[in-house]
Amino acid sequence: MVQVTTRDVMEKFNLQIVSGHEGIGRYITTSDISRPGLEMAGYFTHYPANRVQLLGKTELSFFEMLPDNVRKERMRLLCARNTPGIIISRDLEVPKELIAASNENHVPVLISKQTTTHFSSRLTNYLESELAPTTAIHGVLVDIYGIGVLILGKSGVGKSETALELVKKGHRLVADDSVDIRQESENMIIGSPPPLLEHLLEIRGIGIINIMTLFGASAIRPYKRVTLVVELENWDPNKSYDRLGLDEEKMKIIDTELTKLTIPVQPGRNVSVIIEVAAMNYRLKRMGVNAAEEFSRRLDAVIASNGEVDDFN
CATH class of the missing domain: 3.40.50.300 (P-loop containing nucleotide triphosphate hydrolases)
Known part of the structure; x- marks a missing residue:
């Protein structure tokens, strides 16, 4: 079975690693990508921690509105033990709270210059191909x-x-x-x-x-x-x-x-x-166009009209 690591994704898409360097060898086990909008709002009950987390302008702009003490907690929960990596799109600035949490839990944080939607599509296609049965x-x-x-x-x-x-x-x-x-x-x-x-x-x-x-x-x-x-x-x-x-x-x-x-x-x-x-x-x-079905229809028509049909070779 082919295995994909966060390092493979970094090299494939020419991403820049910012923090969490020790976790760059983590395995990615699913092609699904998560955009943790609800998690930024504090809902972690069904957090898909085993997926690559992709943060774009929407998620980060909302994150900037949160109080300082809430920011640290949200990023600590985002950097779970089994999270393969967190990617920031559009070359946006990485929050200092995310850098601290990623270094603490060894979750690699990477930056992409591509737009969020475009990068998400390319990464999904790559992971589906590499992780296919x-x-x-x-x-x-x-x-x-x-x-x-x-x-x-x-x-x-x-x-x-x-x-x-x-x-x-x-x-x-x-x-x-x-x-x-x-x-x-x-x-x-x-x-x-x-x-x-x-x-x-x-x-x-x-x-x-x-x-x-x-x-x-x-x-x-x-x-x-x-x-x-x-x-x-x-x-x-x-x-x-x-x-x-x-x-x-x-x-x-x-x-x-x-x-x-x-x-x-x-x-x-x-x-x-x-x-x-x-x-x-x-x-x-x-x-x-099905020649066998057409022949069958002709045969049925001959049988219906004559009541019998000669044997054929």
Whole structure:
């Protein structure tokens, strides 16, 4: 699991640390950010102390209206033991009461030159990305016509060879062999290659090849949202495969369910073309065009008008 510290945020956004230096290594465990307006007014009953606290012009202007003895108490309560950090936006002056409380409890206080709303949005996006649930999947991820297709299958079934043929046709490789998956938000799965395998593809009989070196920078992508899963398996004559496409199979990765297709592999089948068509057909379905449902309606109409229909291959 990736861990984010207050030091990481300071370096990422070029923040200036004012006080509480000893707590700069504290861990940030949630992407939620708190703007402690109610706390400035004295309500700490449900204070989310484990969040990054962001103070802007509104909070500090109200704080300046408080009596001196109240100011010290409010800042002492704000600097809780599990608070990862307090950030002052707009390059505003840090209250002396906050500096004293932060040094006492080792809560780092940092300054940002950005506006409060803009910085809050950027920090939230960064923390959601870094703290997203992650996993690793054995497979190949390819960007096909803008659709992130995750190709799965047993070792030796031809995943990498299929990816190579797709790259030759102008599609883009994201990851081969191992795909790092993270869920950045609800129903959004992002795949990327491990740093060790970035731009590399393994072809049995040839070895490791560098896709970017062979085909150029346009043949690779650093990451891609996964929207379709295709599993390759050796053709089983005793298994019944879907011939209409009316029943949609699903696969759950972390907390997101993705459409999954199972494609049997045997000599004479051009798997790369089939996956290309699968990606295009998936896009059409999202646009409301479903060939299987249209065929089903035609079939129902023929049955209704004739009372019977010939068998088909």
